[in-house]
Amino acid sequence: MTMQKGTNVPVAAQAVRVEMGWRTAPGTPDVDASALLLLGSGKVRNDGDFVFYNQPAHSSGAVRHEGKRNAGGAATDTLAVDLARVEPAIDRVVLAASADGGTFGRVSGLYVRVLDAANGAELARFDSSDATVETAFILGELYRRQGAWKFRAVGQGYGSGLEGLATDFGISVDEPQQPQPAAPAPQPHAA
Numbered sequence: 001m002t003m004q005k006g007t008n009v010p011v012a013a014q015a016v017r018v019e020m021g022w023r024t025a026p027g028t029p030d031v032d033a034s035a036l037l038l039l040g041s042g043k044v045r046n047d048g049d050f051v052f053y054n055q056p057a058h059s060s061g062a063v064r065h066e067g068k069r070n071a072g073g074a075a076t077d078t079l080a081v082d083l084a085r086v087e088p089a090i091d092r093v094v095l096a097a098s099a100d101g102g103t104f105g106r107v108s109g110l111y112v113r114v115l116d117a118a119n120g121a122e123l124a125r126f127d128s129s130d131a132t133v134e135t136a137f138i139l140g141e142l143y144r145r146q147g148a149w150k151f152r153a154v155g156q157g158y159g160s161g162l163e164g165l166a167t168d169f170g171i172s173v174d175e176p177q178q179p180q181p182a183a184p185a186p187q188p189h190a191a
Contacts (some may be wrong), residue, residue, distance in 0.1 A: 003126045011124070011142065014084045017066075020097050020139060023075040023109035029102030031110075033077035034088035034162070035063050035087070036094040036169050045089075045102040050171050051079065052162075062086045063093060074109070080117065081142060083149050092143040094154075094169065096136060098162035105133030108168035112139035114151050126153035135161040 001009060020033045036044055044050060053057050056065040062085035066078040081093060088161035095112060097104075104110065110131065114124040128141055134157025141152050158164045163173045 001123070001124055003124055005126070005128075005153050005155040008150045009124050011083065011149040011151050013116040013118065013123060015080070015082045016123065017078040017115045017117050017120075018081060018095050018115045018140075018142075018143070019076050019159055020032040020078070020095070021074060021109070021111050021113070021116060022107045024070060024073055024075050025108070027102070028107055029099040029104075031075070031077060031107060032098050032162075033065065033079055033081050033098065035065075035081070036166075036171075037063060037090045038092040038094060038098065038169060039089055040091045042092075047171055049090075050169075051168060055131065060085055060087055062090075083142070084142075090144075091178065092141050093140070094138055095140045096138045096162075096165055097167070098136045099134075102135075104128075104134045104137050104157060107131065111137075112138075112153075114142075124151045124152050124153075126155065128155050130155065133157075133159050135159060136165040138165070140186070148188075 022031055025106050037049040048059055051065055064080045067081050068077045110128045112126050112131045115122055136158040138154045140154050140155045167173055
């Protein structure tokens with residue numbers, strides 16, 4: 001089912017695979033998928049609620065980053081979400097991507113698909129086509145409503161990259177280390 005931005009559909013599966021995909025070509029930035037597990041406040045509890053390539057599994061085991069695949073001019077980055085294992089305190093799982101080495105305006109064919117993990121059936125698909133200068137993008141979200149899970153197509157970009165997206169949801173981002181200025185070279189004394 002192909003969705004429009006802002007629409008939602010029920011997710012009638014206990015576990016899903018979330019596939020973010022795009023076309024590869026020279027000059028296309030690399031794209032990395034990530035997930036943020038949010039409380040009702042819209043924030044994470046701590047940095048452990050952020051799943052991405054450097055932290056590939058949530059401590060609950062409910063969300064895992066499964067990695068990338070490249071084939072035939074296309075690439076995917078996949079997350080596994082076991083909805084039955086998502087802790088009751090978590091209301092939403094935000095499905096995001098970041099572009100390394102460019103903007104999403106240079107990424108063609110960007111999409112997110114939600115697949116039933118049991119049989120591979122496509123439950124939802126959102127194709128994003130209006131990206132320009134964004135370096136991070138929320139493609140969609142899985143959210144709990146009256147005890148059932150739904151998927152919403154979001155399509156919201158961030159010009160501030162993964163750091164801006166993460167800080168908006170309460171992740172503490174370490175400040176980059178500034179190089180220390182070199183001490184001036186000793187000057188020879190005139191005799």
